Amino acid sequence: RILQTVAERLRKAAGGTGLAARFGGDEFAVLITHRPDREAVELVCRQIVEAFAERVEIDGRAFSVTVSVGVALAPWDGGSVDELLRHADMALYQTKSEGRNGFRFYSREISASIEERRQLESDLHEAFAAGCLELHYQPLVDVDSNAIVGVEALMRWNHPERGWVSPAVFIPIAETCGLIVPMGKWLLETACAQAALWPGVTLAVNVSPAQFRDGDFARFVGETLESTGLAPSRLELEITEGMLLDESHKPLETLQALKAHGVRIAMDDFGTGYSSLGYLRSFPFDKIKIDRSFVGILETDPNAAAIVRSVVALGRSLGMVTTAEGVETREQLAFLADERCDQAQGYYLARPQDPLRLTALLGT
Ligand code: C2E
Ligand code: CA
Ligand code: CA
Ligand code: CA
Known part of the structure; x- marks a missing residue:
């Protein structure tokens, strides 16, 4: 139920610009196809993070949800869907380790710091x-x-x-x-x-x-x-x-x-x-x-x-x-x-x- 509610709110926050789908576990993928510039993507990220500032209510009980977002941009961050997802995942991991409730764009430094940690x-x-x-x-x-x-x-x-x-x-x-x-x-x-x-x-x-x-x-x-x-x-x-x-x-x-x-x-x-x-x-x-x-x-x-x-x-x-x-x-x-x-x-x-x-x- 929580995931369902989260998905709905996510879809709304992505503002019809993107397609939001459950990706597995508590992860969701948002695909933005018609607004490739960085500023616009940043705006969507902000909307998503802000959308969860308010608690999610289910059957009269309130849950607080933290959101961590990782972004990869095609074609710069990857030549295949696999590579893009892998890099978005690294950026996501970086957001989490920096304290959640935010977003990060993939970069080579992120990749290097994850490699070092590994x-x-x-x-x-x-x-x-x-x-x-x-x-x-x-x-x-x-x-x-x-x-x-x-x-x-x-x-x-x-x-x-x-x-x-x-x-x-x-x-x-x-x-x-x-x-x-x-x-x-x-x-x-x-x-x-x-x-x-x-x-x-x-x-x-x-x-x-x-x-x-x-x-x-x-x-x-x-x-x-x-x-x-x-x-x-x-x-x-x-x-x-x-x-x-x-x-x-x-x-x-x-x-x-x-x-x-x-x-x-x-x-x-x-x-x-x-x-x-x-x-x-x-x-x-x-x-x-x-x-x-x-x-x-x-x-x-x-x-x-x-x-x-x-x-x-x-x-x-x-x-x-x-x-x-x-x-x-x-x-x-x-x-x-x-x-x-x-x-x-x-x-x-x-x-x-x-x-x-x-x-x-x-x-x-
Ligand atoms: P530290 O030895 O570098 O340990 C830093 C932190 O790592 C510890 O903070 C603790 O949270 C974690 N840690 C260390 N060993 C273990 C372990 O065996 N198991 C687990 N689960 N965590 C561990 P904490 O507890 O506040 O320890 C005190 C720290 O303060 C130690 O750093 C100590 O070397 C340092 N310290 C002692 N006296 C001073 C001082 O006068 N000035 C400063 N700046 N630091 C001091
Ligand atoms: Ca201690
Ligand atoms: Ca202590
Ligand atoms: Ca301490």
Whole structure:
């Protein structure tokens, strides 16, 4: 029913200039034959995107639909229907990766960036299979005592030609190709086994959306704690707000199941998402991690200082631990101490490092 309604609206938006047909799945093809110039095509694209700004209503229920459009122009972008479709699809993919609700024209750069990503994806598969991914650990420090009270596990990939590739680049790739699930399992097992040798500190592990959506996640966490012997209360799973928004699975139930195992739940990147306060009310998080984008401008932006101050107060009144990430200066740390923020993490205190160096740092 939704697809039918979408098709009707699409046809209207294409304004009779084109032929709109279901192309498979949730994809539609619009063929514009009598207006070959770029400006006119751009106009049609705009109309299509705008047409879905309003929600689609079916049986009294409203659905929001996002539209991503990719365009290929004949004869420039392809000599055959196949090639045109393939290039339009690449442009579509580009629109999606740029955040949806828009359109892109195919270009050689798009083709090159997709090729590069494909290469990176296959290198990542290889690296994971060959055991070339590493885990580094960054200390979390108690603001009052300066003692290391926890570590966050962060994935590292030393690419044979590119050198260190940022997890901000390869985690999203692993996420879309499904590799994140086996990778996340390896990560959790390795990190838990490692942390079991570091008594006295909590272990924070980032959970990706695909892992969290996986129906088996809570059970796997339970099994890993058992097999590695790490006390559940020492494991802290970091999740982000966006993951709670995805109602296609039951995020709160997954969180409850995890809590039932005795692990702690931290809200990561706090302040960068949508409706943080509502989530804090609907689920008892153990910790709030204040995003480094606020911490980084503490000295220069009075608004950031006010926000950090209120989040710390909020955390305290809700009985949640507050951690500030991205602490890079002595001044930032002093501010956090004044505001009685519980923990700090950042280059000023310690960089992420390999397990050997961290073992030395912990003096165990
Ligand atoms: P995040 O969870 O917010 O992790 C903290 C990031 O901040 C890390 O970047 C860390 O190296 C960096 N950082 C720490 N202190 C400072 C500082 O003082 N200044 C600045 N500018 N940065 C600092 P990293 O390791 O590059 O990771 C980036 C993101 O990739 C992470 O953000 C996390 O979302 C994701 N990620 C990393 N490892 C994993 C993993 O094993 N699993 C999953 N699912 N995601 C991961
Ligand atoms: Ca994190
Ligand atoms: Ca974070
Ligand atoms: Ca972050």
